[in-house]
Amino acid sequence: MPFADFTFMKYLASVVDILLVWYVIYKLIMVIRGTKAVQLLKGIFVILIVRVISDFFGLKTLSWIMEQAITWGFLTIIIIFQPELRRALEQLGRGKFFSRSSSQEDDDPEKTVNAIIKATDYMAKRRIGALISIERETGMSDYIETGIPLNSKISAELLINIFIPNTPLHDGAVIIQKTSVAAAACYLPLSESPFISKELGTRHRAALGISEVTDSVTVVVSEETGGISLTKNGELHRDLSADVFKELLSNELLNPSKQASSARWNWRGKKNG
Structure with a gap:
């Protein structure tokens, strides 16, 4: 026994x-x-x-x-x-390793896209500089840690207020995870590509840089011209009209498995300077 x-x-x-x-x-x-x-x-x-x-x-x-x-x-x-x-x-x-991790629900991706489009349109018309990066498959936690954590539900009003000039969070990038604004005033890696136009500033270089190391989609609003740009997979597409920008962003974030956006991207052509 x-x-x-x-x-x-x-x-x-x-x-x-x-x-x-x-x-x-x-x-x-x-x-x-x-x-x-x-x-x-x-x-x-x-x-x-x-x-x-x-x-x-x-x-x-x-x-x-x-x-x-x-x-x-x-x-x-x-x-x-x-x-x-x-x-x-x-x-x-800190004793957090064995704690229960909280999962974040992706409630409504369409609401996220609409908020980004609305905020971008508002800031473009008023020439408010903005840099918004949307996380996809490749995680961006390393870059989120460089900014100020917010963990707030996304809205157009929140994005606009963040980028209002002379506010504490306007300088740097906003990183979006699913339906939440994870952090603001984040530092993104600058692209070292020699083909970038000299007229482009730090925001565009940062947007192109993050697209070279992750699969994120990044939106840029030029403070000088109010032009809307979008980067993805190391490509910078500049001076997008409101309709084209809305179509591109919707195709990338709402229908990532579809190839419907390929023709539009090729039609616009790659504009790296």
């Missing part, structure tokens, strides 16, 4: 051990969710799959390259995921 009790306790300890490991993995996934690390993690899985395939087909050179990548992968992961590891340790120190 004591032997049976010992076996049961050993079995129970193994179950608890497995559950704890899975819980820690789950929390780590929650930490990196919404960051660029998710895309890098997909790259790691690709390397592992290529390693298995190369072994199966006897591709020795490719197999050796993948083996070296995996051998040095641990050090690479520490370097690449340094911001995410730091965030996890900070949350652990």
Whole structure:
């Protein structure tokens, strides 16, 4: 009987051990969710799959390259995921690592699009400079942390008030996550492309820069001309009319799976200067 009790306790300890490991993995996934690390993690899985395939087909050179990548992968992961590891340790120190994470409902994406269109039209007519970046698949948490957190439901009035000149939050970018304004006065990476027109300022360079490193859609209102621009996938499209801008934004955010916008993008042409 004591032997049976010992076996049961050993079995129970193994179950608890497995559950704890899975819980820690789950929390780590929650930490990196919404960051660029998710895309890098997909790259790691690709390397592992290529390693298995190369072994199966006897591709020795490719197999050796993948083996070296995996051998040095641990050090690479520490370097690449340094911001995410730091965030996890900070949350652990604040006691938030094991707390329940709150999920944000995407209530009405059409309401988000309409609010952006209304605010952009208002600011363009009055030449109020604005920079609005909308998060999509690639997380933007690293850039959100550079600004002032708001976590407010999106509205045209809120966006307009943020960018009114000489207010504390007008300088920098607004980042939108689903139906919420996550943060304002955020710093975005500036594009180093040599093909950008000299007449374009920091807002346009930042909009193009963030589109080069994420799949976000970013809207720019020029303070000098009131012109509306939109960036996506490293392309800057300038001087959009209100109707074309509304169509593009709606197609990108409401119908991302459709290719209906491709013809319009090509018709406008790429205007990088």
